[in-house]
Amino acid sequence: MRQQAAITAKVFIQRDYSSGTMCQFQTKFPSELENRIDKQQFEETVRALNNMYAEAEKLGSQSYIEGCLACLTAYTVFLCMETHYEKVLKKIAKYIQEQNDKIYAPRGLLLTDPIERGLRVVEITIFEDRSLTR
Amino acid sequence: MPGFSSGGVGGGVGGVASAPPRPFRPSRYVPVSAATTFLVGATTLFFCFCPWLSEHFSSVIPIYNGVIFLFTLANFCMATFMDPGIFPREEDEDKEDDFRAPLYKTVEIKGIQVRMKWCSTCRFYRPPRCSHCSVCDNCVEDFDHHCPWVNNCIGRRNYRYFFLFLLSLTTHIMNVFGFGLVYVLHHQQELDTPGAAVMGVMCVAGLFFVPVAGLTGFHIVLVARGRTTNEQVTGKFRGGVNPFTNGCLRNITHVLCSSQAPYIGRWRGRQMMEVQPPFLRPALTEAQLEAKVLDNGIQNSKSSLDQMESQSADAEAPPPPKPELRYPGLPRADTESSLLTEAPPTPSMYKYRPTFNSPGRNHTALTHPNKMIRGESLDSPSPSILQSSRQPSYRSEPSSLDGTTVVGGGVGVRRGGGERGEGPGGPGGTAGGVLGGMSGYSLTGRSYTSYPSSLVLSTGGSHSSSLRSAHTAHNPLATLHSEGTTDTSYKSLANQTPRNGSLSYDSLLTPSESPEFESAAHELSPQKLHAPFLSSAVRGQTEVVSPSTPLQGYTSPFLSAQIAQQREGQLLQGSATFSSPHKAYLRAVSPPLPSSAGPLETHHLLSTSRPVLANHTTSKPGGGVKKVTGVGGTTYEISV
Numbered sequence A: 001m002r003q004q005a006a007i008t009a010k011v012f013i014q015r016d017y018s019s020g021t022m023c024q025f026q027t028k029f030p031s032e033l034e035n036r037i038d039k040q041q042f043e044e045t046v047r048a049l050n051n052m053y054a055e056a057e058k059l060g061s062q063s064y065i066e067g068c069l070a071c072l073t074a075y076t077v078f079l080c081m082e083t084h085y086e087k088v089l090k091k092i093a094k095y096i097q098e099q100n101d102k103i104y105a106p107r108g109l110l111l112t113d114p115i116e117r118g119l120r121v122v123e124i125t126i127f128e129d130r131s132l133t134r
Numbered sequence B: 001m002p003g004f005s006s007g008g009v010g011g012g013v014g015g016v017a018s019a020p021p022r023p024f025r026p027s028r029y030v031p032v033s034a035a036t037t038f039l040v041g042a043t044t045l046f047f048c049f050c051p052w053l054s055e056h057f058s059s060v061i062p063i064y065n066g067v068i069f070l071f072t073l074a075n076f077c078m079a080t081f082m083d084p085g086i087f088p089r090e091e092d093e094d095k096e097d098d099f100r101a102p103l104y105k106t107v108e109i110k111g112i113q114v115r116m117k118w119c120s121t122c123r124f125y126r127p128p129r130c131s132h133c134s135v136c137d138n139c140v141e142d143f144d145h146h147c148p149w150v151n152n153c154i155g156r157r158n159y160r161y162f163f164l165f166l167l168s169l170t171t172h173i174m175n176v177f178g179f180g181l182v183y184v185l186h187h188q189q190e191l192d193t194p195g196a197a198v199m200g201v202m203c204v205a206g207l208f209f210v211p212v213a214g215l216t217g218f219h220i221v222l223v224a225r226g227r228t229t230n231e232q233v234t235g236k237f238r239g240g241v242n243p244f245t246n247g248c249l250r251n252i253t254h255v256l257c258s259s260q261a262p263y264i265g266r267w268r269g270r271q272m273m274e275v276q277p278p279f280l281r282p283a284l285t286e287a288q289l290e291a292k293v294l295d296n297g298i299q300n301s302k303s304s305l306d307q308m309e310s311q312s313a314d315a316e317a318p319p320p321p322k323p324e325l326r327y328p329g330l331p332r333a334d335t336e337s338s339l340l341t342e343a344p345p346t347p348s349m350y351k352y353r354p355t356f357n358s359p360g361r362n363h364t365a366l367t368h369p370n371k372m373i374r375g376e377s378l379d380s381p382s383p384s385i386l387q388s389s390r391q392p393s394y395r396s397e398p399s400s401l402d403g404t405t406v407v408g409g410g411v412g413v414r415r416g417g418g419e420r421g422e423g424p425g426g427p428g429g430t431a432g433g434v435l436g437g438m439s440g441y442s443l444t445g446r447s448y449t450s451y452p453s454s455l456v457l458s459t460g461g462s463h464s465s466s467l468r469s470a471h472t473a474h475n476p477l478a479t480l481h482s483e484g485t486t487d488t489s490y491k492s493l494a495n496q497t498p499r500n501g502s503l504s505y506d507s508l509l510t511p512s513e514s515p516e517f518e519s520a521a522h523e524l525s526p527q528k529l530h531a532p533f534l535s536s537a538v539r540g541q542t543e544v545v546s547p548s549t550p551l552q553g554y555t556s557p558f559l560s561a562q563i564a565q566q567r568e569g570q571l572l573q574g575s576a577t578f579s580s581p582h583k584a585y586l587r588a589v590s591p592p593l594p595s596s597a598g599p600l601e602t603h604h605l606l607s608t609s610r611p612v613l614a615n616h617t618t619s620k621p622g623g624g625v626k627k628v629t630g631v632g633g634t635t636y637e638i639s640v
Helices: A037-056 A060-071 A084-107 B002-007 B026-048 B051-055 B060-081 B159-186 B195-227 B229-234 B248-257 B288-317 B345-354 B359-373 B380-389 B398-406 B423-446 B450-460 B466-496 B497-509 B511-529 B530-545 B551-557 B557-577 B581-588 B599-607
Strands: A005-016 A109-112 A120-126 B104-109 B111-119 B131-133 B139-140 B143-145 B152-154 B625-629 B635-639
Touching: A005 B466, A037 A084, A060 A084, A060 B248, A084 A109, B026 B051, B026 B060, B026 B195, B051 B060, B051 B159, B060 B152, B060 B159, B143 B229, B159 B195, B159 B248, B195 B248, B557 B625
Parallel strands: none
Antiparallel strands: A005 A120, A109 A120, B104 B111, B131 B139, B143 B152, B625 B635
């Protein structure tokens, strides 16, 4: 049977609004994670997420073509095709899963995809380390 | 249908799973129904006489009109049914925030301070440009307005469609009106049924053209300036700077060419992940952090245990001893309070002590220590040794007591306080016992556990002069006063706690409140145990032992001083059992600390210097203000 460790605390990484309403998260290292994970590792994760969200919201040629196509087909193209943003969101979900598998779960942490929180926070769940609190 | 499903074509009404069901209001659907009717109806009628136009002018006309009409309709449908960017309600993000969250949180956007308001319905701080729609009862991202004609909020996800709908509708109205006019002008002679229909359509078109065109122009300006309707109407950036603008061209491209914003409602499945210890740890001082946490826990539990212990000890304690047994040689020149000869140093000692000797004997014994305190010692040790030798059976406390008493006659520096040695000196011990204890204390030096009790005794015990007794009586009872005050202050602060949700923002402005709260809490906890059984003493003795009363008040009734001594003994009983000597020390000594007498007294207790007890009683905190030192070392004043 799967026995999940107990949740000790949750840390919320808030949005960084310094450059507008673009989806960016603060890279400040929370104190609750000080003894659970390296600061560099954490910052690298958040920076990668920020880069990916910036790419999703980029006003580039792909989004322009997509818009024109949608207009021309009376938006029926959305029935068949994924938007650029959704493609990047899938990439982000995969990245978070991979980070959880490789880095965070072995340390008793769990990253929650911010899309599940309305892109407002990155929730990090801290699990109880029973080996220490025995 | 990946695109639409993820686009949330469930629409503005049913897109969010967490929103509570709302009552069905048919009146909400009147404008959207009217808009749909007019749009479709008028266009259908238009297409009735379109064949004539295509024949006489060009066949492009109906195609063109058809395309425009379809475009208008598509945008109308997207604006109506697409989720505008509703934030899902937050269920478990920091539930305490509801009561303690400040109303606003400020963030800096491109150097401009923007306030984020706490949404009590949705339970999060609204991101910038987000607003709560009262019609839909949802927070919407980049909230523009709630449009009744589409019966939907216009937000980040569907603003583009709404804008294009307005543009295309304006164009469509212009087309219909224009081509209708052409038809009418060409059929001026024969205005029959088709002509009448066309006239009707033209009237409708003309009627709607003015508001629609006005709205379209308004939104063109908004898009160019990078504002939302909400911001424009509420005048947020009137005379100020808009932090959300990136220039006219970038604003327009952002509205029209950016990728479709994602659906952020809660329909995604939770990620399942197995997380099990053992966990890796970085090479940090996490062990130290753990130790710290454990220490705090230990201390806390210890203190609570101490309190429990002392309380139980108090409960078990025999009735208060006769006054003369309480406080042995606090040396005084005048011996009128010599009835209060000595006190058991520790409760356990006291427990084992049967009835004590007669006061008379103690009295005589007491007279000596006054002299002895001055430094001579050789005489006193003998009685003390005698007495102390009588007492070993009573000595249940740590061997330091034994040591002190046995060593006994050491000259040692002697302080005024009823030292530990006095305890074992016990009933007859009096001054000799005191001296013995003292010397023992000074000799052994270690008696850390015995230290506080002796200190307590010394501060509490005041057997000799009325002044002294009054003063020392005053101390623990002053503590009580402070307790009472702190109790009330703590309660008043505690009562404010539920309101702190609104007050916490104010508390940011008045941070002075919090230290008081903490110090009150600190002050309350170690002294709490005294409150119950000493409160009666306080009530009874208020007029006597209130620090605000002049010193004469202490001295006047000897009996009251005795009673005060009695109460002090009870207090000391309780306090002495504290195994945390530091705390007991603070508790016992803190009241006198602020007074000039206090430091002198504690100095006496601490050091092995000559006793100058006679001199310390003069000073007193002035003006009815008591300074109390909390456990954390914080000092605050209580007016009594």
